Amino acid sequence: MEDIAMTDQELAVRLNHRAKGVTEVVLNRPDKRNAFDDVIIQQLIKALEQVDADNNTHVVILRSEGKHFSAGADLGWMRRMADNSRQENLDDSRQLARLMNVLNHLSKPVIGLVQGAAFGGAVGLAACCDIVLATEKASFCLSEVKLGLIPAVISPYVVRAIGERQARRYFISAEVFTARQAEHFGLVHEVCEDESAMERRCDELLLQLALNGPEAMKAAKDLVFAVSHKVIGQDVIDDTAQRIADIRVGEEGQEGLNAFLNKRRANWIPESN
Ligand SMILES: CC(C)(COP(=O)([O-])OP(=O)([O-])OC[C@H]1O[C@@H](n2cnc3c(N)ncnc32)[C@H](O)[C@@H]1OP(=O)([O-])[O-])[C@@H](O)C(=O)NCCC(=O)NCCSC(=O)C[C@@](C)(O)CC(=O)[O-]
Secondary structure, eight states: OOOOOSSSSOOSEEEEEEETTEEEEEEOOGGGTTOBOHHHHHHHHHHHHHHHHOTTOOEEEEEESSSOSBOOBOHHHHHHHHTSOHHHHHHHHHHHHHHHHHHHTOSSOEEEEEOSEEETHHHHHHHTSSEEEEETTOEEEOOGGGGTOOOTTTHHHHHHHHHHHHHHHHHHHOOEEEHHHHHHHTSOSEEESSHHHHHHHHHHHHHHHHTSOHHHHHHHHHHHHHHTTOOOSHHHHHHHHHHHHHHHHSHHHHHHHHHHHTTSOOOOSOTTO
16 A cells, blocks of 8 residues: 655655554654644545545554654644634635544544544544544643634534533643543543553454454444434434345345354455455
8 A cells, every 4th residue: 555645745644554454544743743734634634535445444543653642733834824814724624624524434443542642633533533542641632722722623523522521621621631531531442551552452453343344334333423412213213224224135234144144254355355
């Protein structure tokens, strides 16, 4: 898989083949604590769209190089943009909104690996992943108000991940919260002792995900979006009945059920892959 290079500057986003069916999207700007600017946002979108379209990728890992996951938006970029018109700022922030949306709705499971600090927009990146592992020393902060800003674009995802109650506090206080607190709030699924433990846990999760039908995982992710925050009325009841009916008559549903009944492992991925 090719690297994502859109400028001649050092590659800030890399794609890394980790294992069969598993591609890592790696933020690679450790000297600036993996802060992302407009160029890196474009690189991230391109990388995510590439792995989404890649038939050989079934699981995506979002991670970064260095001591910290990410310091969020590049403050030099934010400062530069402040000299531009409101319209230019609107066009610019829509790109970050697009990144969050692409990541959140990726058609494949995304595992986020968080070490060190995840500040500002980086909390949004974590909130858009399906499974988040963090090291014991990871720390989180919605630091925007300290800079006179707000966590606007990331807010829909972060509020869903940590809940309105915690958002009310941490959006306005900009207090740092620990990996354990993040786990308690629901942003992080598991806290691991250190980075090696996080890698081992990630490998276990990858084995677990490899047992599951890729199309079923995609449909399961869509299902969460379809039923969340909806009144359980006739529309939702009909929609969910149609979804399981579609899956049952589909290729993967048949393969999964046949495999179980014949006491064999399901063969989801064609041998050529
Ligand atoms: C992450 C720690 C704790 C690491 O703490 P540390 O390891 O002690 O690192 P440091 O603070 O010494 O920084 C190392 C280098 O990284 C740079 N750096 C560091 N962060 C940034 C940044 N964001 N943008 C640009 N550069 C950054 C920093 O300027 C320095 O560069 P050097 O002086 O060596 O050339 C610390 O660096 C820190 O607190 N950084 C600021 C984090 C922050 O407040 N981020 C919020 C960004 S605003 C945002 O994300 C807005 C958004 C997206 O949410 C809006 C929306 O949702 O609509």
